[in-house]
Amino acid sequence: xxxxxxxxxxxxxxxxxxxxxxxxxxxxxxxxxxxxxxxxxxxxxxxxxxxxxxxxxxxxxxxxxxxxxxxxxxxxxxxxxxxxxxxxxxxxxxxxxxxxxxxxxxxxxxxxxxxxxxxxxxxxxxxxxxxxxxxxxxxxxxxxxxxxxxxxxxxxxxxxxxxxxxxxxxxxxxxxxxxxxxxxxxxxxxxxxxxxxxxxxxxxxxxxxxxxxxxxxxxxxxxxxxxxxxxxxxxxxxxxxxxxxxxxxxxxxxxxxxxxxxxxxxxxxxxxxxxxxxxxxxxxxxxxxxxxxxxxxxxxxxxxxxxxxxxxxxxxxxxxxxxxxxxxxxxxxxxxxxxxxxxxxxxxxxxxxxxxxxxxxxxxxxxxxxxxxxxxxxxxxxxxxxxxxxxxxxxxxxxxxxxxxxxxxxxxxxxxxxx
Amino acid sequence: xxxxxxxxxxxxxxxxxxxxxxxxxxxxxxxxxxxxxxxxxxxxxxxxxxxxxxxxxxxxxxxxxxxxxxxxxxxxxxxxxxxxxxxxxxxxxxxxxxxxxxxxxxxxxxxxxxxxxxxxxxxxxxxxxxxxxxxxxxxxxxxxxxxxxxxxxxxxxxxxxxxxxxxxxxxxxxxxxxxxxxxxxxxxxxxxxxxxxxxxxxxxxxxxxxxxxxxxxxxxxxxxxxxxxxxxxxxxxxxxxxxxxxxxxxxxxxxxxxxxxxxxxxxxxxxxxxxxxxxxxxxxxxxxxxxxxxxxxxxxxxxxxxxx
Numbered sequence: 101x102x103x104x105x106x107x108x109x110x111x112x113x114x115x116x117x118x119x120x121x122x123x124x125x126x127x128x129x130x131x132x133x134x135x136x137x138x139x140x141x142x143x144x145x146x147x148x149x150x151x152x153x154x155x156x157x158x159x160x161x162x163x164x165x166x167x168x169x170x171x172x173x174x175x176x177x178x179x180x181x182x183x184x185x186x187x188x189x190x191x192x193x194x195x196x197x198x199x200x201x202x203x204x205x206x207x208x209x210x211x212x213x214x215x216x217x218x219x220x221x222x223x224x225x226x227x228x229x230x231x232x233x234x235x236x237x238x239x240x241x242x243x244x245x246x247x248x249x250x251x252x253x254x255x256x257x258x259x260x261x262x263x264x265x266x267x268x269x270x271x272x273x274x275x276x277x278x279x280x281x282x283x284x285x286x287x288x289x290x291x292x293x294x295x296x297x298x299x300x301x302x303x304x305x306x307x308x309x310x311x312x313x314x315x316x317x318x319x320x321x322x323x324x325x326x327x328x329x330x331x332x333x334x335x336x337x338x339x340x341x342x343x344x345x346x347x348x349x350x351x352x353x354x355x356x357x358x359x360x361x362x363x364x365x366x367x368x369x370x371x372x373x374x375x376x377x378x379x380x381x382x383x384x385x386x387x388x389x390x391x392x393x394x395x396x397x398x399x400x401x402x403x404x405x406x407x408x409x410x411x412x413x414x415x416x417x418x419x420x421x422x423x424x425x426x427x428x429x430x431x432x433x434x435x436x437x438x439x440x441x442x443x444x445x446x447x448x449x450x451x452x453x454x455x456x457x458x459x460x461x462x463x464x465x466x467x468x469x470x471x472x473x474x475x476x477x478x479x480x481x482x483x484x485x486x487x488x489x490x491x492x493x494x495x496x497x498x499x500x501x502x503x504x505x506x507x508x509x510x511x512x513x514x515x516x517x518x519x
Numbered sequence: 520x521x522x523x524x525x526x527x528x529x530x531x532x533x534x535x536x537x538x539x540x541x542x543x544x545x546x547x548x549x550x551x552x553x554x555x556x557x558x559x560x561x562x563x564x565x566x567x568x569x570x571x572x573x574x575x576x577x578x579x580x581x582x583x584x585x586x587x588x589x590x591x592x593x594x595x596x597x598x599x600x601x602x603x604x605x606x607x608x609x610x611x612x613x614x615x616x617x618x619x620x621x622x623x624x625x626x627x628x629x630x631x632x633x634x635x636x637x638x639x640x641x642x643x644x645x646x647x648x649x650x651x652x653x654x655x656x657x658x659x660x661x662x663x664x665x666x667x668x669x670x671x672x673x674x675x676x677x678x679x680x681x682x683x684x685x686x687x688x689x690x691x692x693x694x695x696x697x698x699x700x701x702x703x704x705x706x707x708x709x710x711x712x713x714x715x716x717x718x719x720x721x722x723x724x725x726x727x728x729x730x731x732x733x734x735x736x737x738x739x740x741x742x743x744x745x746x747x748x749x750x751x752x753x754x755x756x757x758x759x760x761x762x763x764x765x766x767x768x769x770x771x772x773x774x775x776x777x778x779x780x781x782x783x784x785x786x787x788x789x790x791x792x793x794x795x796x797x798x799x800x801x802x803x804x805x806x807x808x809x810x811x812x813x814x815x816x817x818x819x820x821x822x823x824x825x826x827x
Binding site for chain 1: 590591592593595596618619620622623624638639640641643644645646647649650651664665669672673676691692693694695696697698699700701702703704705706707710713719720721722723724725726727728732733735741744746747813820823824825826827
């Protein structure tokens with residue numbers, strides 16, 4: 101499998117596992133489940149206008165929580181600004197510094213420059229939006245005072261290794277999640293089709309819409325002379341990529357010299373973030389503990405698939421993607437799981453777990469408990485409410501209930517159910 | 520009246536014949552490039568053609584700008600130095616770059632060569648332009664997603680030359696993936712070898728937008744989707760000239776030579792009329808007359824509002 105031909109001479113360095121956090125709860129779970137760092141959005145200058153973005157108050161709470169757990173918080177400020185957007189920038193930069201965030205993720209050189217002026221101590225990571233694809237450009241940014249470059253999704257592992265060889269700088273690359281199909285920053289489909297500015301947080305994901313492909317004489321007089329290149333029952337033309345998943349290629353990612361392995365998905369659920377982070381945490385730790393006798397555990401992939409329902413790809417890491425890496429049809433229905441409860445407490449004497457309901461479940465159903473150190477299947481034999489009254493089902497959001505469990509569970513373990 | 524600065528009329532050329540005709544049709548500068556290093560060049564110019572083009576242009580006091588605006592991967596860096604050196608030796612008037620690797624290389628091997636910064640969709644504010652100016656760019660080529668008001672505002676705030684597109688199509692999507700070939704392969708194994716180049720005139724139609732045709736093609740840089748409309752600002756050039764925009768560009772991509780030459784002549788007339796404070800009625804109608812029936816005209820984002 102490995103295409104990395106020259107193994108590194110230096111000892112293998114343990115990479116950072118970097119997770120998305122759409123809100124404070126997701127931030128806490130990402131860190132509890134093994135993220136070394138999280139990235140979040142503030143209320144300005146970020147690209148996910150609709151993602152749960154952090155107020156400065158929540159940002160500060162998140163940073164405090166992260167630092168208490170030896171984790172870092174990076175704030176994405178990766179729009180390509182228009183003149184008017186730059187107005188509140190200085191105040192925003194100072195507020196980020198005051199919140200003691202560990203770095204900013206920036207794409208626009210205007211913001212890089214201002215940050216250097218206004219908050220010179222702030223670490224700056226160059227966003228993947230800048231589509232950085234070669235070592236000379238990485239070196240350019242290093243010389244400009246950038247401490248880390250998030251590489252374009254279009255680079256291969258071989259290219260990453262070459263970049264690492266040429267430039268001493270932290271490199272970050274995506275290891276899991278959904279992807280822009282275009283070179284990031286080089287797509288304005290939304291601007292044209294929905295009047296929404298893709299590079300300022302308004303992306304309407306027009307690339308995933310359905311199109312038909314025709315041959316036409318653009319310069320011919322006959323406007324209607326369009327020849328369809330598809331048959332009536334063919335799938336529509338779409339530009340969506342399968343989701344990136346490198347869970348079974350973690351050693352190659354680490355050996356390529358990537359310092360930070362990034363999971364995409366600030367819009368994703370707390371269950372998704374916890375599950376995906378947990379799986380990669382196990383894979384990375386297992387490899388780092390003993391690279392020579394490492395072997396891939398299929399259970400990690402099974403875990404990923406419980407959170408992610410979309411087909412998977414390795415994108416550009418080993419070869420140029422082709423039709424196998426694209427989504428044209430709704431694939432076969434895969435198993436999916438709902439996050440149904442969060443463990444608050446566990447009584448060792450009585451073996452009763454106190455659970456906060458997150459989705460419906462009932463007596464007689466089978467659920468899974470999972471957490472950083474938990475993984476077992478449990479059948480629900482009894483449910484009672486806080487007052488000890490027996491229930492046939494847990495129906496109310498955030499309701500506190502108690503259930504007997506066969507094995508120990510820990511606060512913040514999750515309970516999920518196949519739907 | 521105030522002393523209006525004469526803007527440059529810049530036009531793309533797809534081959535030497537077109538270049539020669541444009542030189543005699545009122546273009547002040549011609550943008551060309553080779554496909555290896557240039558993104559979405561109108562036609563593939565070899566170094567030899569570039570040398571010849573410079574000769575023709577300079578004899579007529581016309582400038583030649585060569586695009587090296589591709590998103591470069593490691594392997595593309597090999598040969599870049601030599602290429603820049605050869606362009607400098609050919610006395611091209613500027614190179615157009617997007618990737619900082621090109622800027623670094625040009626600074627090292629041809630420090631006298633003017634650099635025009637063009638990242639297309641991401642050149643959107645004056646501070647970024649000032650940033651690249653400090654790095655050595657003498658001109659910024661603005662994103663086509665800016666409003667006219669923003670274009671003017673930028674020009675007022677920066678010291679470098681500003682170039683804006685006034686006519687033709689724009690690229691609205693660029694992927695490194697071969698999305699058309701992949702799709703054809705997906706629906707029919709036999710279509711694997713189908714021509715997907717820009718000569719093939721393929722287009723996409725979104726299911727909910729049956730009247731809009733988005734040209735699409737593949738080349739060595741991947742897949743490119745182009746705008747439905749051709750921008751046409753021939754009736755609005757006064758605002759650009761008034762604001763002192765330094766260069767007005769006509770993009771001739773996917774149009775035939777006769778069209779590009781005619782459009783260039785009409786824009787020449789329009790600009791000269793404004794500078795001479797003469798009337799120039801009917802120019803838009805003349806563009807409409809030669810416009811291919813399946814490419815309608817609009818004013819791009821110059822008068823549109825975007826949301827985000």
